Amino acid sequence: MLETPARPKRIGFVSLGCPKNLVDSEVMMGLLAHAGAELTTSPESADVLVVNTCSFIDSAKQESVDTILEMARHKVTGHAQKLIVAGCLVERYRxxxxxxxxxxxxxxxxxxxxxxLAAAGLDTPAPATETASPFNILSGVAARAEGDLRESQGRFSRTEWDGAVPALPQYLYDHTTPRLLATGKSSAYIKIAEGCDHPCSFCVIPNLRGKFRSRxxxxxVSExxxxxxxxxxxxxxxxxDTTCYGEDFGLKDGLAQLLDRLARIEGLVWLRFLYAYPNKITGRLLEVIATHANICKYLDVPLQHASPNVLKRMKRGxxxxxxxxxxxKVRAAVPGIALRxxxxxxxxxxxxxxxxxxxxxxxxAKFDWLGVFGYSDEDGSQAFSLDEKVPQRTIEARKRKLMKLQQGLSKNAKSAWVGRTLNVLVEGxxxxxxxxxxxxxxxHAPEIDGKVYINDFGPHEALEAGRFYSCEITEAHDYDVVARIL
Structure with missing residues (x-):
């Protein structure tokens, strides 16, 4: 009598935090699917649940913990037999x-x-990557001088974190690594570098992610x-920090070179990058953005503050x-560019x-898009030990005041969009x-900026998600605009 083949393990994923974390989730899902697992969006039916966590600020940590506890309940009420926690929270609170x-x-x-794979009970070996090591560790690659300096100054220390693995993360996926996209059929992220060497006193990402390293x-290009x-x-x-791309390989203007190469891929309609460090925005980079029609006229530069006193304490300058x-300089080189x-x-x-x-x-400055974080006192950051802490009530009041200011600026800017014809990627x-x-x-960068709402399909009976349409902007609101299909 033939035995019924075993059903593949069903694995459910929850990915929290930034797009960089989402890429990590897509890599893990790809590895699992390659090993024979079945991915499911239903936690109730999953045999294994994975929560990929964020640990950037207190609110992100709390969301991660709440999500872990929510998924843990499915071990009682659902099919789940295993709960796996991944990501930045693990590096800090293993x-x-x-x-x-x-x-x-x-x-x-x-x-x-x-x-x-082993955590989920799938011991199938991972597919080979560019290196022969168990993980895709970039052995023999020269680090940036800034990273070596910061390491000698204790920037990446994890000695006070209970349970933290002493060695810094070095993994970096490549084009041969299986990956399962979670962003739909028309859009995707590519992580071109990992880690960070900058000394910003408010940030623990270098401790969580390791030294800067480029793919x-x-x-x-192959990916x-x-x-x-x-x-x-x-x-x-x-x-x-994408603007440091290639420096560890000795590339000058590595990001500009990479963008110039990628923009030549036939069929690629939009290409953009996140995020730019302010003193790394070179003339060559701006020239490449201006030259190629398919490089989005969009630049995200997290400035963090404008007061020289605060920037000095932030170790930003x-x-x-x-x-x-x-x-x-940016607006002169790339007319009409959107700045966030x-x-x-x-x-x-x-x-x-x-x-x-x-x-x-x-x-x-009149930014097109602006976000404001209230300062979060992160244990392990250099700012944690600074004096003159600002009361939480004052932090929230200042945050609200900035966002109210930006709301008025945005409303004026968006009103100038009315009557313009723009290419719109319809998402659903x-x-x-x-x-x-x-x-x-x-x-508009994916997920973080305002939206274009479409209330008139023009000659189409229905629209198709993931397609580009020519639209006329007909109304403007504080952050969003309304359009009709032409």
Whole structure:
């Protein structure tokens, strides 16, 4: 009598945090699918649940913990037999997670993605990568001098983190690594680098992700070409600092070279990158953005503040005047470019005068998109030990004031869009009402900026998600616009 073949393990994934974390989730899902697992979007039917966590600020950590506890309940009420926690929270709280949440069966750090197979009970060997090591460790690659300096200064220390693996993460996927896209058929992220060498005093990402390391140039090109061959039309390059790309290989203007090469891939409609470090925006980079029609006229430069006193305590440097000159240079080189930035309100030592400098800068710079984080006191960051902490109530008030200021600036800017004809990537029905569809222009990065709401399909009876349409902007609101299909 023939035996019924065993059903493949069903594995459910929850990915939290930034696009870089999402790429990690897609790699782990790809590895699992390659090993024979079946991925499911239903946690109730999953045999194994994986939560890929974020540990950037307190609110992200709390969301991660809440999600872990929510998924843990499915071990009682559903089919789940295993709960795996992955990502940044593991690097910071490896032992505490297992001690305080006994439902967790395994943990996978940011540098251990391939160990997801053993954690899930799938011991099939991972496919070979560019190196012969168990993980895709870039052995023999020269590090950036800045990274070596920071390491000698203790920048990447994890000695005070209970349970942290002493060795910094070194894993970096390549074009041969299986990957299962979670972003639909038309858009995809490509992680071109991992880690960070900058000394920013508010940030623990270097401790969580390791030293800066770039992917091989041709590996990125090969992955992009394969994605476009599969129907992807928008690629967003991500990394903690994409503008340092290639410096560890000795490349000058490595990001500009990479963009110039990728923009030549036939069938790629939009190409963009996140994020730019302000002093790394070179003339060559701007020239490449301006030259290629399919490189989105969009630049995300997280400036963090504008007061020189606060920036110095942040270990960032510069000032409002320097930033304004950079913005002027960018807008002159790439007319019509959309600029996005983010700031931290209430950093230790931020006075009312410092905040007013920041507010004045926002008024003068007139960013297209702006995000504001309230300062989060992260144990392990250098800012944690700074004095002159700003009261939480003041932090929230300053955050609200900045966002209110930006709301008015955005409303004025968006009103100038009315009457323009723009190419829009339609993403699907609006979550608010099926009567509206929504999409993005080249001036909108995925998920983080405003939306284009479509209330008139023009000559089409129905729209197709993932396609580009020519649209006329008919209305403007604070952050969003309304359009009709032409």
């Amino acid at each position: 032992d505490e997670i297992r001690k305080n949440i006994p439902e967790v069966d395994a943990v996978v750090g940011t540098g251990e993605l391939e160990s997801i 091989r140039f041709e590996s990125v 992009a070409e394969a994605l476009v061959a599969r129907g992807v039309r928008e690629i967003t390059l991500v990394g903690q 510069a000032s409002a005047d320097i930033f304004l000159k950079t913005i002027e 930035t983010s700031f931290i309100a209430g950093f230790p030592g931020e006075t009312e005068a410092d905040f007013n400098i920041l507010a004045d800068f926002v008024r003068e 029905e609006s979550e608010e009402t099926p009567l509206l569809w929504e999409g993005r222009t080249e001036f």
